[in-house]
Amino acid sequence: MYDYKCEYCEGTVRPKKVKREAFKHKTGFVILEEVIIGVCDLCGTRYYSADILHAVNDIATGTRPFDKTEEIPVAHLSQA
Numbered sequence: 001m002y003d004y005k006c007e008y009c010e011g012t013v014r015p016k017k018v019k020r021e022a023f024k025h026k027t028g029f030v031i032l033e034e035v036i037i038g039v040c041d042l043c044g045t046r047y048y049s050a051d052i053l054h055a056v057n058d059i060a061t062g063t064r065p066f067d068k069t070e071e072i073p074v075a076h077l078s079q080a
């Protein structure tokens with residue numbers, strides 16, 4: 001499902017297993033652990049398969065069970 005040409009450079013998108021990857025969703029964030037994503041071997045752009053994005057959406061909307069919830073630090077950086 002990977003090993004295709006990068007959209008942004010001449011590199012090739014390779015499958016890479018990562019310990020954890022955070023996904024932004026309209027209702028917040030979802031973190032997937034031990035997930036295989038695509039990473040360009042030249043520029044490092046990350047690609048996610050439709051399966052992964054579906055899983056993120058299902059978890060975020062509560063239709064797919066998940067293992068745990070973690071608190072995420074939030075900071076507001078005011079312009080000086």
Ligand SMILES: [Zn+2]
Pocket residue numbers: 006007008009010011012040041042043044045
């Ligand atoms: Zn690239």
